[in-house]
Amino acid sequence: MDAEKLSPEVENIFDTCVRVFLLKGYETSTMEDIAEACSISPEALKGYYATKHDLTFAALRWYYLKFSRHVRDEMAMHSDLYAAMEAVLFAFIEICSDQIHANKGLFLRTFVDISYVDDEVKKEFEALEADWQGQMLNKFRQCQSELKNPEDVEILAYYVRTVIEGFYEMVKFNTPDEVMYKLARVSLEVLESRMKTAPPPEQKRFFDRP
Amino acid sequence: MSSLDPIHDGELSPELETALDSCVKVFMLQGFQHATLEDLAIASGTSRDFIEGHFATKEQFCAAALRWYFAKFYRQLRSVLALHSEIYPAVEAVLYEFIELSREQYVAGTAMRFHTLMDIAGLDPDLSEELRKMKLEGLEHFIYKFSECEKELINPGEAKALAQYFATIFEGISIMVQHGMSHDDLYKMANFSMEVLANHLKKGSNY
Numbered sequence: 001m002d003a004e005k006l007s008p009e010v011e012n013i014f015d016t017c018v019r020v021f022l023l024k025g026y027e028t029s030t031m032e033d034i035a036e037a038c039s040i041s042p043e044a045l046k047g048y049y050a051t052k053h054d055l056t057f058a059a060l061r062w063y064y065l066k067f068s069r070h071v072r073d074e075m076a077m078h079s080d081l082y083a084a085m086e087a088v089l090f091a092f093i094e095i096c097s098d099q100i101h102a103n104k105g106l107f108l109r110t111f112v113d114i115s116y117v118d119d120e121v122k123k124e125f126e127a128l129e130a131d132w133q134g135q136m137l138n139k140f141r142q143c144q145s146e147l148k149n150p151e152d153v154e155i156l157a158y159y160v161r162t163v164i165e166g167f168y169e170m171v172k173f174n175t176p177d178e179v180m181y182k183l184a185r186v187s188l189e190v191l192e193s194r195m196k197t198a199p200p201p202e203q204k205r206f207f208d209r210p
Numbered sequence: 211m212s213s214l215d216p217i218h219d220g221e222l223s224p225e226l227e228t229a230l231d232s233c234v235k236v237f238m239l240q241g242f243q244h245a246t247l248e249d250l251a252i253a254s255g256t257s258r259d260f261i262e263g264h265f266a267t268k269e270q271f272c273a274a275a276l277r278w279y280f281a282k283f284y285r286q287l288r289s290v291l292a293l294h295s296e297i298y299p300a301v302e303a304v305l306y307e308f309i310e311l312s313r314e315q316y317v318a319g320t321a322m323r324f325h326t327l328m329d330i331a332g333l334d335p336d337l338s339e340e341l342r343k344m345k346l347e348g349l350e351h352f353i354y355k356f357s358e359c360e361k362e363l364i365n366p367g368e369a370k371a372l373a374q375y376f377a378t379i380f381e382g383i384s385i386m387v388q389h390g391m392s393h394d395d396l397y398k399m400a401n402f403s404m405e406v407l408a409n410h411l412k413k414g415s416n417y
Contacts, residue, residue: 022330025241105332109325112388113238116323129389155398158391162399166382170374173345179374186375189409190402 006062010048011104013038014059018107021056026114031055057124060111064128070095072135081143082199085160085191088136089184092164096171097180106172136161147194156191163187227320229254230275234323242268242330273340276331279324280344283311288351297359298417301376301407305400308380312387313396349377363410372410379403 016038020029031052035045049055074091078084099106115122137157144150171180192199232253236245250271251258265271290307294300331337353373360366383399391399408417 023243027239110329113323113326162382165385166378169381189406
């Protein structure tokens with residue numbers, strides 16, 4: 001599935017289906033309930049996804065790919081580690097913030113919770129998780145010569161991941177964008193102190209940009 | 211709501227915690243709209259009379275469950291924070307305590323569906339406001355501690371931003387615990403974040 005090429009209608013279906021799951025239940029809600037909430041016919045919904053299970057899978061993948069694709073693109077655009085991670089954090093804040101401003105929910109955690117009661121969703125979730133973490137780790141490995149201690153790659157990748165997970169919740173809690181960008185700046189001090197060469201001052205000023 | 215709320219300051223037995231968690235599972239599988247107080251009674255292994263005696267509505271139950279989760283963490287973390295007058299040991303101790311509490315819940319398999327409960331609350335205007343207040347209460351207490359200790363910082367004006375940075379780390383750690391991050395790695399995350407605080411302390415501090 002290409003997260004970039006989804007129509008707004010399909011994105012709306014993904015967002016709405018989680019709301020329906022929360023209000024009407026993951027087990028007890030029907031495709032008809034979801035179609036009604038999306039203001040489309042059940043036939044039209046089934047034209048996209050044959051079953052509720054197919055829809056859940058697609059929505060989970062959409063949530064992940066929406067973020068991971070942007071993150072991967074940002075990492076690919078920057079050859080040096082510091083600039084890449086800075087861009088990743090900024091991009092992540094922007095995507096989360098756009099979701100909130102578009103009145104879309106940040107429902108990834110609910111999918112995670114659903115995975116505890118649905119083994120197939122759990123497998124898919126774990127595969128997406130591994131892919132997400134793997135992308136981050138690959139970038140750190142590619143750039144490990146920039147670090148004072150190349151053995152730090154794995155734990156630094158985990159740190160950036162921890163910060164990103166924290167950002168998700170902070171944006172959800174309506175933390176203003178300008179505060180989020182400051183948090184990105186502060187978070188990157190951990191990476192900065194481990195770089196052989198400090199990032200240039202003009203790069204650090206980039207943090208102040210809203 | 212609080213006058214009817216049987217869950218005071220997070221004081222719940224492990225049995226009641228498990229019962230609450232089962233109720234949240236009911237919400238997730240059957241939906242907040244569809245679940246009845248009777249469903250909650252069955253899930254929690256109590257009677258409908260017991261549930262209705264404590265909660266007039268599902269919303270009230272939901273608010274109480276949220277309050278339980280937050281109160282449990284806040285009470286413990288607040289007391290740890292109060293034990294230390296300097297900001298570095300205070301934050302370090304709170305982070306370590308948070309890791310222990312979160313790991314405890316992860317290992318016990320309780321509060322695994324807490325985020326679903328928060329997402330449910332987010333769809334109800336009153337519960338959403340209640341949730342916002344609970345989260346704000348924790349953050350403000352943390353900001354207050356940083357403000358109290360702002361003289362230790364190179365730039366006292368950074369107190370609030372640093373508190374928000376650590377709030378981010380708490381949220382991140384909480385999720386990484388659920389993703390099964392090892393105990394050692396969680397402590398490494400905490401120690402990385404402590405480096406940030408050390409960067410902002412006046413020279414001459416011992417950290």
